[in-house]
Amino acid sequence: MKKSIERFNEIIREKKLIDVAIAALHWDLETQAPKKGQELLSDVVGYLSSKSYKVVTSDEMVLLIEELDKKKEELTEIEGKTLEEVAKDIEKLMKIPVLEYREYNELTAKGQGIWAEAREKNDFSLFSESLEKIVEFQRRFIKYRGYEGHPYNTILDDYEPGMTVEKLDEFFGYLRKELVPFIKKIKEKGKSVDGTFLKKDFPEDKQMEFSKFIAEYIGFDFERGIISESAHPFTLNYDKNDVRITTRYIRNMLSSSVFGTIHEGGHAIYEQGIGNDIAGGILGEGTSMGIHESQSRFYENILGRSRAFWKPIYRELQDKFEALKDVDIDGFYKGINKSEASLIRVEADELTYSLHIMVRYEIEKALIGGDIEVRELPRVWNEKMKEYLGIEPSNDREGVLQDVHWSAGLMGYFPSYALGNVYASQIHTSMKKDMDVDAALENKELYKIKEWLNQKIHRFGKLKKPEELIMDITGEGLNAKYFVDYLKEKYGNIYGV
Amino acid sequence: MKKSIERFNEIIREKKLIDVAIAALHWDLETQAPKKGQELLSDVVGYLSSKSYKVVTSDEMVLLIEELDKKKEELTEIEGKTLEEVAKDIEKLMKIPVLEYREYNELTAKGQGIWAEAREKNDFSLFSESLEKIVEFQRRFIKYRGYEGHPYNTILDDYEPGMTVEKLDEFFGYLRKELVPFIKKIKEKGKSVDGTFLKKDFPEDKQMEFSKFIAEYIGFDFERGIISESAHPFTLNYDKNDVRITTRYIRNMLSSSVFGTIHEGGHAIYEQGIGNDIAGGILGEGTSMGIHESQSRFYENILGRSRAFWKPIYRELQDKFEALKDVDIDGFYKGINKSEASLIRVEADELTYSLHIMVRYEIEKALIGGDIEVRELPRVWNEKMKEYLGIEPSNDREGVLQDVHWSAGLMGYFPSYALGNVYASQIHTSMKKDMDVDAALENKELYKIKEWLNQKIHRFGKLKKPEELIMDITGEGLNAKYFVDYLKEKYGNIYGV
Known part of the structure; x- marks a missing residue:
């Protein structure tokens, strides 16, 4: 034995x-x-x-x-x-x-x-x-x-154990029902938020410096990881002692590197936080991609696009870039949360983001199910974008070619992003019961947040399945209501709806 | 069959x-x-x-x-x-x-x-x-x-097939006999060459840009290779379609990145020039490290430290760096060829370089032969430096710790550098019979030089052994006289000896 x-x-x-x-x-x-x-x-x-x-x-x-x-x-x-x-x-x-x-x-x-x-x-x-x-x-x-039910179920399960087309149809149905009218309301309100300053001139070398700063600031450990560049940002972990992230530097798009880094940093902090008892083994990894995305999107959005996050460090950013000279923190906060239908998923705001995922979910489901073929993708992509977001890409670069996933065979992955948003909101709700999250942010005490996540999530790796994990933290299963409430409150405030 | x-x-x-x-x-x-x-x-x-x-x-x-x-x-x-x-x-x-x-x-x-x-x-x-x-x-x-004869022979043969302690003792004996009095003569002459401008301020990002430029200029193909950074520059080849070089950027030492890049570029051009008939196979690599170093040191020194090389592009370099504003090409040429006893091998001038190799050769021979032990290395190193170059490191960083080789197990490699210098001079002599090398440099026609090397050396990979290769090109075997003559002429001119 x-x-x-x-x-x-x-x-x-x-x-x-x-x-x-x-x-x-x-x-x-x-x-x-x-x-x-x-x-x-x-x-x-x-x-x-x-x-x-x-x-x-x-x-x-x-x-x-x-x-x-x-x-x-x-x-x-x-x-x-x-x-x-x-x-x-x-x-x-x-x-x-x-x-x-x-x-x-x-x-x-x-x-x-x-x-x-x-x-x-x-x-x-x-x-x-x-x-x-x-x-x-x-x-x-x-x-x-x-497979049981829909063939797509088999690969959904690879990224989110137990996930099915049936559950996702319902899940996305709910999000759609809640979000589409809300987005419409915001649009009708007509109040405009200025985000143009984010597209001014941001020299790459300065962005690079800031990316390193912000990664370390949120808790990424550079003794156990590196940051590099790639066409599409991603995180790769060999074990908890070597976790790598990439970002991309686009001269006239500050958000891309800043939020890309925070997002991948969230993934990396998860992997760097794996418990020593399981590190290096089969269980020593994030438990599902849905939970993984909950960590990245928690850091990127719930923390990274909050006012409290930027309060103590906005000055740091402003000093680096001439283009932010005349933008105060309130303007910056609103700018990074400007909501509008856009073409590129990774640059979409939190509110419209889920619609981008729905487009991909439905396309993948149809593609794997044999209802459409690869040659039809550009057309179908554009039709779905029109249907869900009301806008259409003028070329494939900003349409069907924008994401790396399919080229790497990662079909079935996209729903994780939407699940991650929802999990993140549920986790946030629980975290707030234990600690004052905004105070931690304002006092530059991000280690407190990291420690909470380490204790409740990271250290377990695959020892707990996603449902078990989320149940232990929140006392209930996946529940999209928290995410919808979070969005309505946040965007309601920004847009006065 | x-x-x-x-x-x-x-x-x-x-x-x-x-x-x-x-x-x-x-x-x-x-x-x-x-x-x-x-x-x-x-x-x-x-x-x-x-x-x-x-x-x-x-x-x-x-x-x-x-x-x-x-x-x-x-x-x-x-x-x-x-x-x-x-x-x-x-x-x-x-x-x-x-x-x-x-x-x-x-x-x-x-x-x-x-x-x-x-x-x-x-x-x-x-x-x-x-x-x-x-x-x-x-x-x-x-x-x-x-092993036959000295145990060191076994590993010498790994890098230069057929090389032995007996041959190297004679080889280095000759170099020592010829170079030491010549170096002394130059020192006595007392004519000073100014190289201080090379230690002024050279921003790393500009050095990086120039490294890319110069690598491409000498013929490095970026579709089949990349350039990166490391503590000690090196070249690594997967096959002819993926050849990688590193350099290092030191803010107050321009030579380090420029000549490091040209040196590694020379190695890389060899590997990128392997014939298609043998590419990817066992024979599809440089035939020995001595021949390899002949290519790197040919590019670095015979070309890269010549007046003709810089004539058409010095302006390019000068425009990049404020520190060169008042240095004309003649001053630059002399500065990059300033000869003086120094502590760091990779930054040594061509004349004193071989003495650095002798130090390492004798130490390795003794270490492998069991005549000295690792704990004695710092002391022995400093003694040998004193003996050969007349100066002593004040710490191990500029002494025994300067080279990466031993940490990678590359004992037996160092003599390749000295052999490379000699082969390079022999190859240069043959090349000049076929073409006007200086004219090619002055006309920015470095492809002509590369093509000659491709034809005579690179394409053969390991199809020809080093002796065979050098015999086919020059009509004779290894002969240090050409190198000594080259040095005496070059440095005789610069220092008026």
Whole structure:
């Protein structure tokens, strides 16, 4: 028994080492690899993926899991949950033939370079062939893996265990019912908020300096992480001692780097806060992407777009940029919360953001379900934008090509953002019962907030499932009402509705 | 037969993919990994090294090589030489137990971070334990592998096939006999050259811009490579489509980034110039480190420190930096060639440079031979510096801690720099017979120089051994006379000796 566990842990460790190498190659591909070097690195990703696959799907491992599963009561809690998690992963993996798995991983490693070029050249046709293959793989893998209800359910569950189309239809239905009339009301009110100053001149090197400052300010630990640049901001964690974030610096768009950094910083703080008892193991990661996005969007929006957050540090920002000279903190606060229908998701305000997610949710559902094909995406995208936000992209760069996710095979991920917003509001409500959040912000005591999140969420990693976690913190399950209330109060105040 | 070759190539390819992953992790460790993340990444390096080892030392591979070796005449030239190269590598590898090989690779991956910190803190004791282990491994590996004559010969051969202590003693003896009196003569002459302007204020961001410019100017292809920063500049190649260089930006030392970039650029141009017929394979790399250094030092010194090189572009540099406003090209030329005994090898002038290498050569020889121990290094280093250059470091940062090599296990590498200088002079002499090198420089036609090197050297990779290569180009073997003549003429002119 002891020997079996040791061997089991050895194999898990071997997989971990390979997976770190794969992650490092992805990091390289997305932040710096030269154009013509991407093919070789993608081949390495494909090769290592097949190795990672083989290591955990070996006969030895399958037998070990069977054996340990029979003696579950002799395992510690961490061993038991690790076993469960691994068994689930392996079952999933073994339904996919290893060669297809390798090919798929090569494809998605290459996909991001192809997407980035297509996006840069504003030409969907450069990306569509690659995307078609990815979608084909996704549909096939779902068939291999099986599904209940809608095929999309299978991949939803990868990012948010237990999530289904049925639940999401209801969830988004509620958000739509509540938010669309409210947004309309705000628009009718006609009160305008000025955000133009955010599009003035913000030299990249100063933005870079400020990004480092703000990441550290909110609690990102640079001894255990770095910040870099990429076409689409993301967070990557090898383990709690190496968590990396990227942002992007656009000269006439301050929000992009500032809120991008705070957002990714929120993800990173989650990963850096994993408990030492589970660090480096299978359980030593965020429990779901919905909970992950709750952390990033909590930092980005609930904290980062609040007045209290900026009160003690706005002067710091203002001193850095000439363009903010005549903008007082009230103007700044309103500017960063200006609500209007816009084309780019990552730059959308909190109020209209969920509508962007609905567009993607419905498209993915239809794409995976086989109701639409890749070639139709630009058209469908624009139609949905028109339907939900009332505006239409004039080109694919600001339309269907804006997000990196599909090129990396991340179908099923988008709903996490909307879930994250909702979880974040629920968590915020609970946090306020324990402490004065605004006072912590105003006193530059962000460590208090981080510690609360560390204690209640981060340290558990995958030890608690999302429902369990949110239940323990808030006493109830996912409930979109808190988010709607939060938005109505915040935007009601700003726009006087 | 055909099947055997296919399988042989498959295994070679597998090793290549693993080795690229290892290289990518090294790149990450040396250019960006956060302090606390280095341990995990080093473990990954160790693990992948053992995988790389196992892939090529499998029973299957050993049998394949035996089989193919018997039917050598049926192989193409490239297949035959690949087989030779692989067989030699494997023989070397198999004498070392895999677990020790893994441990050693973990150790040297970690070593560089440890060295960087010791160097930064100017504290040899932080590094000595790690270095002792590395030296112990080196001595043990040499015992496993066997040696003829001096044990140091075994690792010299790794970087310069066929090189021995006997040859190097003679080689350095000649250089010493010729250069030491010449350097003395220059010193006695007392004519002073002003280089102080190179230590004025050169903002890092401008240096960065200029580094990119100069790399591209000499022929570095940014579609197939990137430039980054590290504590010690180096070049890393995955294959000809992904060749990476680093440099370092020191605000009051312009030479460091400019000549560091040109030096590494020379290495990179070699690797980017590998022939397509051998690219990506075992032969698709520079043939020896001596030849490699001939390319880097040819670009750095023979071209980069010549008047003709700067004539068409000095204005570009001058416009970038206020500090050069009053320095004309003649003053600049003399300044970048100022000769004086100095402490840091990478910043030494061409004339005194070889003395720095002699210090390292003698120390390594004694260290590997067991005549001195790691704890004695700071003292021995300072004594040798006093003996050869007449000056002594006041601390280890500018003494024994200055070079990254030992922390990475690169004992036996240093002589390559001196060999490189000599090869470079020989190559230069041949090149001048075929073309007007100065005219090419003055007309900004550096592509002509690159094409000559591509044709005569780069494209062959390891298809030609160093002696064969240098014989084909110059009609003779290694001959230090050309280097001595070059130095005497150049410095004779500058200093009027």
